[in-house]
Amino acid sequence: MRNISFGLKKLRKATLVVAALSFLTVNVSKAQDVVEGRTLFKSKCASCHALDHDGTGPALKPKMNELEESFLIPWIRNNVELRASGNKQAIEAAKFSPSEMTAFPTLTDDQIKSIIAYAKVGDPPKEVVSGGTVVDEGVSGLSIAGVIAIIVLSIVVLVVLGRAVKMLERLILEKQGIVVNEEDNVSLVTGVKGLFKNKKFVFFTVLCLVIVLGSFGWMGMWETGVHTGYQPTQPIKFSHELHAGINQIDCQYCHTGAFKSKNSTIPSLNVCMNCHKNVQARTDDGLISPEIQKIYNALGYNPDTQTYDKTKEKPIEWVRVHNLPDFAYFNHSQHVVVGEEAIRKEAGLSPNDPVCFACHGPVNTMEEVYQYSPLTMKWCINCHKDADISNKKSDAFYANVIAAHEKIKKGEKITPALLGGLECGKCHY
Amino acid sequence: MESNKKYWKGLEELNKTPEFVENNKSEFAEPLPIEDVLSEAGLSTVTPRRDFLKALGFGLGAVTLAACQKAPVHKSIPYLVRPEEVTPGIPNYYVSSFKGNSVMVKTVVGRPIKIEVNPNAGLYSRGTDAQAQASVLDLYDVSKLKNPLLKKDETTWADLDKFVKGELNKVQASGKQIRVVASSLNSPSAKAVVTEFTAKYPTTKLVQYDPISYTGIIKANENSFGKAVLPKYNFDKADLIVSFAADFLGTWISGEEFTAQYTSNRDYKSLEKKKMSRHFQFEAGMSLTGTNADTRIALKLSEEGPALIALYNAITGASLPGAGLPDNATADKALKLVAKELLQNKGKAVVVAGSNDVSVQTLVNAINVAIGSYGTTIDLDNPCKRYEGNDAEFALLVDEMNKGEVGAVFFLNSNPAYDAINAKAFTEGLAKVALKVSFSDREDETADLSDVVAITPNYLEAWGDANTYEGFYSIVQPTINPVFNSRQAEQSLLTWADAPVQDYYQYVRNYWEKNILPAAGKTWNDVLQTGVVASAPKAAGSYGFSLSLDAVAAAIIASSKALKKDIELQIFESIPMRDGKQANNAFLQEFPCPVTKVTWDNYIALNPRQAEKLGYKEFDVVSIKAENGYTVDLPVLFQPGQAMGTASVALGYGRTKAGKAGNNVGKNAFPFVTYTNGTLKYATTATLTGTGRWEELAQTQTHYSFEGRNIVREASFKDFLKDPAAGSGNHHKHKVYDLWTTDKHEMLGNNWVMAIDLNACTGCGSCIVACNVENNIPVVGKDEVRRRREMHWLRIDRYYSFNDEQHGAVTEEKEIAHLDNLENVSVVHQPMLCQHCDHAPCETVCPVLATVHSSDGLNHMAYNRCVGTRYCANNCPYKVRRFNWFNYWNDSRFDNYLNNEFTQLVLNPDVTTRSRGVMEKCSMCIQRIQAGKLTAKIEKRALKDGDIKMACQQACSANAIIFGDKNDPNSEVSKALRSERTYYVLEEINVEPGIGYMTKIRNIDSTTKEVHA
Structure with missing residues (x-):
């Protein structure tokens, strides 16, 4: 019986897993539709329709839930055609507004279904994203936890080893016939006191504390003035x-x-x-x-x-996200026009991405813009050291300069640093 | 060929005064209090170590806490509607005109920040003067009025118009006179406006008067040739120039233009063709032109007339009475030589005189006719229209006002309450005028006495035009909207005249489209782009002279005799302040006078020997009482070269209502000017009495001394012809050792270098102001200059040397100190700036690597890295590093200068403003280099020679500064540096400077040597 019930249990578990998985996959495929639908909605529909309220067009959420797909699909694709064909529902629907709804003949059925799917559910409740947490820079929590774990583990190991050593010592002493007082009855307080008298322990603890506090301090100082993830609230919620x-x-x-x-x-x-x-x-x-x-x-x-x-008239006071100090000179055109190719390669951008992404990050996914790169001098310099500008050889401006430098750096990669890109005065004047 | 000639910057250096020796020991004026610390009080303290640690601990803690503040929130405010032509970060350039000179105005996001040369103006504008460079600061002057004033209260234009029109109607009904008082109106449109105003109010008359008057020349030309004009002078066509106290390279008529002409016969290109003009200067006070002369002869004011008569007699063989200089053998000999040379150079010579006396100028005309100058070096057929003032008309106006005949007076770009010679008579007369309207941008001395101040915009906010030469017109176009509630004077006059077109822009445009553009075949838009319209000049004719000179000579002798009394006092226009109109410009106040190196003050210049005779030490304040009774107290300045028996006082100072920076700087010298025989005279006599007070002038001359090292090299033209490397020291090269033999620093891309032609440089100093404006160099004020803390990256060292040709050049300081004659000095100007040494001594001593070398030959200075040890300045052999003692941009002690938000709009956004405690120095306009390179990169083309121009180079009319890439063998600078005249300052210490200097050449020969024998 025990075996049978065990087998049943196993079976139940398996079914549950399968069911859960299938549910998940359904959810996932639906989610994909919704995502696509959201994108399409924002680009095609949002200028006239809102989900929850009427605008130029009616609120879509109730409509989508109320109406059949068989009507919605031809209506969305080309409502004029549908009305011309004498569809009463369509003629009725058109009365909502005097302005005619745009036709979208290029939309496929699946795309329209996606839009409908999105319109039915709308946006998921937004997670509150506060500044600084968006991009996790520096030392992650995981590694700190790891350090702490290692420390704890080593304490445990030390204590155990200590005990073992003592035990062995006692055994040896006992073997030699010396009777040792049992210490089992020693109270916890005296034990702790004993610990503090233990020089090795105190030294070790202090060392740990110094390491932990020191590394926190170091990281803190390292991050001072670095505003990666800085995401101020702007006067207009521009997305x-x-x-x-x-x-x-x-x-x-x-x-x-x-x-x-x-x-x-x-x-x-x-x-x-x-x-x-x-x-x-x-x-x-x-x-x-x-x-x-x-x-x-x-x-x-x-x-x-x-x-x-x-x-x-009253000008809008945007809050600067990317603040370079006044003594650092940065020129956009130098980087996005002259250095575009090298920067793309260095940042590993896909051909479709604008070169801006190299430093500003995936701006196309930022609801509100935050500072993506650290904008520290180290960050600048690393790129100036690494970027390969060999492609500039054919450029009339660089032809002389690069040829000259190649004299001494035969066959090596040509970087901005090689052409003087690390010199103070190139950015600080 | 090595010369041991001694050069000195100031008499204190020459005489090795204890103060000079003391000051010169250390780089910084105020030594560190090391002595105090190491004295017994410092050493006997019980716990200096503990105190030190406490202070250290507290300091560390405080700094840490201070660093913990949250990063400030920066706002970015874009345009609401961006003008199409404006891209933030890219400057726009507009042509305009400053004082009739066509210029290019650089604006960034709508604010004008720099004046540059208009390349379309060709020969009419090869550089810009210090005033033009500094003029951008006038726009951002906080002392200006923000609204028009009516009876001292702010008002609206509507109320003001109602008042003025009402008063004008009353005046017209009473039949009284209306006068428009203007300094020379060289704007044709403005003249048309006055005509239109006259049509409405027929009793109106335009009275043009200039505080610095050229009426003498105009009247002399009228008498001699029937043409009441200022001629056009062509110094470029003159092989021989003889000037009697005309400072034509500085202040006389059009200094910058004449500088360009003059140096075209003397710069390295001309010398390569073995050609150089010859220049004699006879004058009392040392002028900028005098410092550049090949031979300068000190001449008393009273000797000027007799000298000219003697010259005339010697040239023409006439025997006018009064010739000869019994007391001045040197000048007498020189005149004979000059006469001989003038006759040898007929048609290629010119004689000019700075005097405003009609008789003197008539005699000069006669001399010029005799040497055939008309048609070549002097052109009467394309006259100059810069100055048209008539002294007699202004004198008449004062009379009329005092008689109560004038009902209304309008002051257009004029300030007679300050610069009229008899301010008292003028003020009294003015009180009798019913309607007094001042067109001024501030409540100046005249505006203060006026009922109405119709505030006018700066020229950078205004429309207008200028006509400086016959057939040469330039446009004034606004580069920014009026900042305050101002209205152009012309527009006000049009409004009050109920003219059909009252908008002055439309008016100027109509005028040009009707009168100027059709003949030139150009459109209005063409002019807005090029800025100038020049018709082909007429052929210059030659003129005969038929006047009898007896009366002229008699008049000259009479006025000469009148000056032979007490101390002969010369009143002159100084290079920084000119006529005082820009007195509130802090850049100009701090710009050291090219000759005296004095800032922020005027003074009475005396020959040191003269002062010794009178018993004055330098900077003793003396009371100067002129013949007309006017008395002022001014400190004495020792001026080598000043004629004995004479003294000089500069005009343009002593403003009382100029504004925060310019008020009560120095003393007003205009009341010294006298009015005789229908013209203003800038010479009088005075008695001096000591006051017992002493006031140190803020003089930069011995700041940053070279301790007598041989850094100026010169040769005579004769020696140069024999050996172009004469005097350059290039024949005796030192053996050089290199510490960096293994790791050679190669400049593979570009190697930015500069060549400076000492023979072209006149020392005018417009480069200094250009550099100040371009590089956001702070103004520090008089007190700080006294402490040797001026911040100028570029200075012009002015060296005196003594030539006693009987004994050869004076080579020992002790000899000079015992010379009884300090009239005969010669001068060299040497622009000194960071030399961008390839083995820079500053770089090796910086403990934080804040100053390092670049791969293109520049010495970089990273301000944000500098911790202010000042080791670099101590180790710089050229003494070109400047330390920020204060946060000049944000310190209430500098409120008068640049510490306010409005004035700071003049800042160049491409250059960091430096903070307190950091070093700075010439960056070789690295922002311009970088911008020039970027433009080439974006356009995917190679960098061309001339793409990048330094601010100093651009401002230089003399073409004395050449910048470029040494790695390009065909660049202008490479060619210049290959010149045999090129030497490097302190070459022997092997710091490998990046700036080469070309020797100063003097066109003197054995015959001129005789003069001083």
């Missing part, structure tokens, strides 16, 4: 994820200076208005998204009359 990631807007569209100036330049609001004159992401009450409203307020723009009032 790079939405703009650069989902909408695939090129970095240069807004940061026009990066390719010609030392400053990458924060875009002026007229650049925002190129799109946001129309894209207003209205809520169900017909209110303009509060973040977009901030643009309008800054410009003194009245979206209803589409007029600007210069007297109400």
Whole structure:
């Protein structure tokens, strides 16, 4: 019986595992749809539709849950065609707003299903991400735990060894016929006191403390003034994820200076208005998204009359994320134009990624921008030491310089450092 | 050929005064209190070690805590709507004009920060002067008014217009006169505005007057040739230049332009062709031009007239009375020689005189006709329009005002309450005028007395134009919106005249499109880009002279006799301050006068022997009482070369309402000027009395001394022709040893070097101000300069030497000290800046490696690494390193200069402002090198010679500074450095400097030697 019940138990466990796994896989495949759907939703639908409230179009969450896919798919793909075919439901649905819904003939069934899947559930509740924790730099908690574990283990080992040594000593003494007083009855307090009298123990403890505190101090000092992960709250909740990631807007569209100036330049609001004159992401009450409203307020723009009032202008005070000290000179164009190829190679960027990612990280996934790289001098210098700029040989500017340096560095990699890129005055003047 | 000639920067160096010796021992004026610490008090303390440890512990703790503050939050505020042409980080350049000279203005994100040369202006603008360079600071002057004033209260333009129009109507009804008082208006549009204003108010008359007047020349030309104009001088066409107290390289008419012309016959390119002009200067006070002359003869003010008569007689064989200089044998001999040479150089010579006396200038005209200057070196057919002031008209105005005939007066770019000669008569007259309107940007001396101050923008905020020569026009265009609530004077006049076009931009444009552009075949947009329109100059004709000179000679002798009394006092325009209009400019106040090296003050210059006779020591304050009764107290400055019996006082100081920086700096010398025979005279007589006070001038001349090492090399032109390397010391090379034989530092890419032509450099110092503006060099003020803490990266060392040709050059200091004549000195100017040594002594002593060498030949200075030990400065043989004793940008002690947010808008964003406690020095404009390289890299092309220009080089009209890549054998600098004249300063200590100097050549020969014999 025991065997049977054991077998049953095993079986039950197995079924459970299979069920759980299949559930997981279902979840996973669904999750993928939702992710794709979210992306598509943000790029195609979000300018007119919100999930929870009516805007230019109706709130989508209730609609998607209420309506059949068989209607939704042709409607989303081409609602004009559907209405023309005499579909009563479609004609009825079109009455929601006088403005016609855009047709999306390129969307596949699967893509539309993804959008529907996303619209049904919406965004998962967001994890609160606070500054500094986004990118874990420096010594991880794991390694600290490891160090502590090793220390504890060695204490245990020491204690055990100590005991063993004592035991052996006693055995030897006993063998020699010397009677030793049992110490079993020694109280804990005296034991601890004894420990403190033990020079080896005290020395070891102090050593451990010095090592632990010293390494904490060292790491602390090393990180002073390093603001990796710095993610200040900006006056407008501008999402790079939405703009650069989902909408695939090129970095240069807004940061026009990066390719010609030392400053990458924060875009002026007229650049925002190129799109946001129309894209207003209205809520169900017909209110303009509060973040977009901030643009309008800054410009003194009245979206209803589409007029600007210069007297109400008030510039937006963004908080700088990447702060180089004043005595360090950095030029964007030097790096993204002149050094682009070398930097791409050095950072291992894929051909589709903009070169900006090398230092600014995956901006296209940042809901709010944080400082990705440490921006320390060591970080600069390491790249200047490693980057390979041999590709510049054919460049008229570098031709002479590199040829000259090759005289002494035959066959070696040519780095910015070799051409003087580590000299103080190249960045500090 | 090695010369042992002695050079000295100041008499204290020459005489080895105890103060000089003491100061010179250490690099820094104030020694460390080592003595105090090591004295018994310091050593007998019981616990110095414990105290030390306590202080150390506390210091460490405090620093740690201070470092724990949170990183500050930086805001980035982009444009709301970015102007299309502005990209933050990339400068924009706009052409404009400063005082009629076409310039290029560099702006960054909308703020003008630097004045550069307009390459389109060609010969009319090869460099810029110190005033132009410093003018960007005037824009960011906190002493300016922010709103117009009506009866001393701030007002709006509408109220102001109502008031002025109402008053003007009253004046017109009363039939009284209206006067527009302006310093020479060389803007054609502004003149048209005045005409339009006159049409509306017919009693209006334009009175042009210049505090530094050229009426004498204009009237003399009217008398002699029937042309009331300033001629165009062509010093480039002159092989022989004879100047009687005309400081044409400095302040006379158009110094920068003449410098370019003058040096084109004397610089290394000219010398390569074995050609060099010859220049005689006769003058009382030492002027910049005098320091550059091949032969300079000290001449009393009273001797100037007789000297010219003697010259005329010698040239033409006439026998005008009054010739001859019985008391000045040297000048007498020199004049005979000059006359002979002038006749030999007919048509290739020019005689100029700085006097504003009509008779003197008429005589000069006669001399110039006799030597055939007209049509070659002097051009009367393309006259200069820079100065048109008429002294008589202004004198008349003062009379009219006092008689109560004037109902309204407008002051346009003029400040007579400060710079009119008889300020009292003027002020009294002004009180009788009903409507007084001042167009000024601040409440200056005249504005203070006016009912209305219609504040005007800086030229960098304004539209306008200029016409400096016949057929040569340049545009003034704004580079920034008016910062304060100002309005252009022209626009105000148009408004009050109810003109059909009141917008001055439109007005200027209309004027150009109607009068200037069609003839030139250009459009308005062309002009906004190139800045100038120049029509082909007319052929210069030659002129005859038919006036009888008897009356002229008589007048000259009469005024000469009047000056033979007491001390003859010369009132002159100093290079930094000029006429005092920019007195509130801290860059100019701290710019050492090229001759005296005095900053932040004026003084009375006396020959040291003269002062000894009178019983004054240097810096003794004396009371100067002029013939007209005006008295001021000024410190004595010992000026070698000053004619005995004369003294010189500079104009432009003593402003009382210029602003925070310029108020009460020095004393006003304008009241010394006299008005006789229809023109202003800048010469008078005075008696001196000691006051018993002593006031040290902030003089930089002996700061950073070379301890008598042989760093200036010169040769005569004659020797140069025989051997181009004459005097360069290149024939006696020292054997050099190299500590770094195994690890040679090779400059494989570029090797940035500089060549400085001592023969082209006139010492004018515009490079100093250009460097200050480009590199954010702080102004430290008078007290700090006295402590030898000026921050200038580039200084111009001015060396005196003594030539007694009878005995040869004076080679021993003790000999000089016993010479009874200090009139006959010659001068060399040597720009001194970081030499970017390849074996730099500063680098090896830096304990923190804050100053290191680069692979392109530069000596880098990392401010953020510097801990301020100052070892480098101690070890620098050229003494070019500067230490930041204060945080000049953020310290209330420097409020008058650069410690305020508005003024700091002038900063160049590409250069760090240095903090207290760090060293700094010339970086060879590394920001410009880097920018030039980056442009080439982005354009994927090789770097061309001339792509990168240093700020000093750009400002230099004389083309004395050449910068470039030594690794490029065809670069301009490589060619210059290959010149046989090139030597390196302190070459013998083998620091391998990166800056080569070319020897100073003097065009003197045996005949000129006779003069001083």
